[in-house]
Amino acid sequence: MTNPLHERIKNDVTSNDIVLYMKGDAMFPQCGFSATVIEILNYFKVDYKTHNVLQDKNLRDGIKEYSDWPTIPQLYVKGEFLGGCDIVREMAANGELIAHFESVGIEPKE
Amino acid sequence: MAYDAPQIKELILEILPGAEVQVQDMRGDGSQFAAQVISTEFIGKNRVQQHQIVYKALKGKIGGELHALSLQTSAPE
Numbered sequence: 001m002t003n004p005l006h007e008r009i010k011n012d013v014t015s016n017d018i019v020l021y022m023k024g025d026a027m028f029p030q031c032g033f034s035a036t037v038i039e040i041l042n043y044f045k046v047d048y049k050t051h052n053v054l055q056d057k058n059l060r061d062g063i064k065e066y067s068d069w070p071t072i073p074q075l076y077v078k079g080e081f082l083g084g085c086d087i088v089r090e091m092a093a094n095g096e097l098i099a100h101f102e103s104v105g106i107e108p109k110e
Numbered sequence: 111m112a113y114d115a116p117q118i119k120e121l122i123l124e125i126l127p128g129a130e131v132q133v134q135d136m137r138g139d140g141s142q143f144a145a146q147v148i149s150t151e152f153i154g155k156n157r158v159q160q161h162q163i164v165y166k167a168l169k170g171k172i173g174g175e176l177h178a179l180s181l182q183t184s185a186p187e
Contacts, residue, residue: 069158070165086181087157 014079018048033085045108125167
């Protein structure tokens, strides 16, 4: 009963340190919530990979099932679903996000 | 149908009786809400799990997506 799409997502989020499922891409986010998360990741100068769910309907639905989370964007760190825009923004503001990155060995790039 | 802030608060309270819930209609036209929810049900749960509980309370009820809702959750101090 393995879902091939869920397997693909799992493989992707575990083989990349930071993965963001978003609307648009890092250059041109197509939704304010996705743009906010990009801004935060750029602020902390960490490397990340993005997927544009607007280009893939299956992925757009599949990612919501995978995490049991109804909205995009969705941020994954070392395979763990960290949250959507509200949670990421809150964690960025109170210092939890940078502490979490440090605790899992993610360093800002030079 | 459009929901207003008191109705959203009711829906959240149905699933989290006794919670402290504040819902604001950010633009005054029902298109963007902000909710703050404090509940003892959140004790021991991480933020993702806390938000999932609230999303389930509102599932399918305010638009196809809950994009119109900005959410802050916490357990009581």
